[in-house]
Amino acid sequence: MGKILVLAEKPSVARDIGKVLKCNINGKSYLEGDKYVITWALGHLVTLADPDIYDINLKKWSMDTLPMLPKKMELTVIPKTAKHFGEVRKVMKRNDIDELILATDPAREGELVGRWIIEKVGFRKPIKRLWISSQTDKAIIDGFKRLKPGNDYLNLYQSAVCRAEADWLIGLNVTRALTCKYNAQLSAGRVQTPILSMIIEREEEIKRFKPKDYYIITGKTKDFKLQWQNKNGNSKIFDENFAKEVLMKVTGKSGKIIDVEENNRKQYSPALYDLTELQREANRIYGYSAKETLSIMQRLYENYKVLTYPRTDSRYISSDIVPTLPDRLKAVSFGQYGKIANGILKNKIVSHKGFVDDKKITDHHAIIPTEERMNISNLNNEERNIYNMVIKRFLSVMLPPFEYLQITIKAEVNGEIFTAKGKIVKSKGWKTVYDSDENLEENNEDKNAEGLKDQILPMIKKGDNISFVSVDLHKLQTKPPTRFNEATLLSAMENPQKYVQMDSELSKTLGETGGLGTVATRADIIEKLFNAFYIEKKGKEIIPTSKGRQLIDLVPDELKSPLLTAKWERELDLISKGKMDGNTFVDKMKQYAEKLVKIVKNSTDKYIHDNLTGNKCPVCGKHMLEVKSKTGRMLVCQDRECGHREMLSRFTNARCPECHKKLELRGQGEGQIYVCTNCHFKEKLSSFNKRFKENNHKADKRDVEKYIKKLREENETPINSALSDALSKLNLNS
Structure with missing residues (x-):
């Protein structure tokens, strides 16, 4: 009787499954037991072929060879993991293997990782699918008890292939067109471009914003504070003279409590995390x-x-x-x-x-x-x-709701209305979990910072007299929209319809398709925008660079809209459910790629390198560009084919001995120095390290072991992802 082959996505997962299935024999790229053989990928081992595989003339980037529209997309082994692919292929071709269990990540991309390997190897024996959500022994045992036929996931695989081919057709064609047209390293894509467009539009909103002065009036009694409101419940006064009139009218005056409203409220726990x-x-x-x-x-x-x-x-x-x-x-x-x-x-x-x-x-x-x-x-x-x-x-989520009594007091002072709010906690419920957590409440960028805050209120009833100890007039300004940070950018990617004007039907489409990107890809998309130097960080805030702004001016308008990718995701979802033909989708993508290339070709726009420096590239002699990355500042060669880069400075975790802010490391080799951008402290790297060693004891043995363990584990994370590996060859780094 033959054996069953299990294909996992990573070596760590293979080991977990091997322990449960009692595969104790360690081969070069497999584990083996009496019944099972387990091998593993390293993320993607196979990807879509480069353009020059279809035509050698496509190796050279030229507008004349665009658009690139292969009749049938070919697969190729990723060079940096080709040796491992060869070992996996040997195991899959063994004569004693009767069937295969696909145990890659339970998602669209995981399906693609495994199926592309199966296709490239030419494996034609029966396939089953392991679909589990955790890597515990119990989850693995339960998963093997309820294996599904591999054919149940063919539509999901088809959807994954269509996604990959669409990204190849649009991403590579538009990227080459932009790069050749403007002689600059530019890239565009169906997801990253609308996100960049949203960041730039937010920046434009901030620039267009004109702040307005307004006033709020607060009155203090000896026990609590009240805030003035008009008959509509609004506390902002935009007329300074009117504000001063109200101030004069109520200063030093007494009044009465005209209403005390008590409401029992329940607040349920936030939902579990995705x-x-x-x-x-x-x-x-x-x-x-x-x-x-x-x-x-x-x-x-x-x-x-x-x-x-x-x-x-x-x-x-x-x-x-x-x-x-x-x-x-x-x-x-x-x-x-x-x-x-x-x-x-x-x-x-x-x-x-x-x-x-x-x-x-x-x-x-x-x-x-x-x-x-x-x-x-x-x-x-x-x-x-x-x-x-x-x-x-x-x-x-398993605890009772947070219950409290919300008290709202309304007072009249010389004809003007003042209000105050208080809260009496009846039952902490789920909030007991967060007793020591100061970060429980979410920051809402649209929250009115001048709104009434809860305070401890004395026992008070309707008809009681009050008198102000003091009345204050506060001058404030309306605030512009806040810049995106990574947290709010993720929200915008998830619900772009809230950030882009569109009719209700289109907004509904975006809501149903889950926004821009997927939970699995959003982090990588943000990183790509940083790595291509389209955006940079200022503290926690994300701001667009000149390169990013110019790119959005140059790309076709349709590619800037989040609606386009939402429609695609809806079609990919239909393909995964067997309700749409994948070939129809890919044909549409080819037509769209052709249209986009034509728009770029006919454009009369210009691109200007406004970050050009006087430094010449030591490899090709062309002037280099100064760019900011998430880790520091660097010089990169403007020539796409050269791609030489030099680090000017990088942000470190070392702390300034004077003001304790993080230090920047500048220079190269022996000349490297630490610089504090806050207090201007400077010290050579060599003397800083010497002082640090003198002032610190040797690391605890356990700490060293934990650190080595962490490095080892991080080295086991996926090495490749299909499209990112293809796009990395485009050298989009300036």
Whole structure:
């Protein structure tokens, strides 16, 4: 009897499955047991072929060879992992292999990783699919008990192929057209360009904004503070003279409480995390980039197995997960969570619609803890922060609502109305989980900062007299829209219809298709915009560069609209459900690529390098460009084919000994110096390091082991992604 081959996406996943399936023989690129053989990819091993595979003349970038529209897209082995592909191929071609179980990531891209390898190898034996949301032993055992026929996922594979081919056709054609037309390293795509357009439009809104002065009036009694309001409940006064008249009218006056309104309120826990919400919160609370949060999540999912699959767009769990909740609660009943988790376990878990809803789940449920218990001290600080966030949200949804009495007081003072608000907590409910968390409340960029704040109010009733100890007139200004940071940019990508004017039907389309990009790709898209130097950071704020602004002026208008990609995602979804033919979609993409290239060819616009320096490239002699990246400043050669770059300075985690701000490292080799941009402290790298070593004891052995372990784990993350590998060859770096 032959053996069953299991194809995993990464070596770490292969090891987890191998442990469960008792595959104890270690081969060069496989694990083997009595019944199973397990091999693994390294992310994508196979991708779409470069243009020159179809025609050698396409190796040279020229407007004359555009558009590039292959009749049939070919696959090629990615060179940097070709040796490993060869080893995987040998295992898949073994005569004793009777069938294959595809165990790559349970998502559209994971399907593509495995199926492209299968296709390139020419594997023609029966295929089954393993579809699990966590890497615990229990999840793997359960997954192998309910394997699905591989044919059930052929439509998902077709959808993934269409996505990849569309990105090739649009991305490579438009990128070459722009680069050749304007002699600059420019790139455009169906997702990144609308996002860049939104960032630039926000910047234009800020520039167009003209602040207006306005006034608010507050009156203080000996016990509490009230705020003036007009008959419509508005506290802003834009007429200075009127504001002063009100001030004079009420200063030193007494009044009466004319209304005391008490309302019992309930506030339910926020929904469980999907990836985008977790990335948004982690950026707001800890300043982690979307990419960093995803990387941390991957380690918690794959290496530690304490969290479920991270690349999910659902904030609910399915009813079949409910029986596993007690074990998950036991796994997190440590430290500060022990009392809360045990309290939930003592009572019957109420699986209400606030977190259990089969109808609101697509491929994966929300991110929740697994049944795996671990010593949290084994996690580094970043891992601990993310794990804690998920645990808190998980516990919250199973706790009662936060209940309070909302009190609103209305007073009349010499004919003018003043109000105050207070809150009496009746039951903390789910907020007990966040007792020590100052970052619970979300920052709302549209929130009225001058709105009434809750305060402790004395016992007061209608008809009571009040008198002002003081009355103050506050002069304020209306504020422009805030710039995007990574958290708010993720929100804009998820719901672009809120940021772009369009009719209700188009807005509905965007809402239904999940916005720009997917939970799995949004972090990479933001990173690409930084790496192409279209955007840069100013503190936490994201601002467009001159290059980014010019690109948006040069690309065809249709490519700037978020609606275009929303329509595509809807069609890809239909393909994945077998309701649309993939060939029809790809044919449309070819026609669209042809149209876009024609628009670029006929354009009369110009591109100007306004970051050109006097430094000449040591390789080709052309003048270099100075650019800012997320890690510092660098010089890059303006010639796309040369691609030489030199680091001018980079931001570090070293702290200034005088003001404790992060230091910038400038220069090359022996001449490197640390510079503080805040207080202008300067010190040579060599003397700084010497002083640092003298002032610090040797690192604890355990800390060193944890650091080495972390590096090892990070080295096991996916090496390749299909399109990014193809686009990396375009050298879009200035």
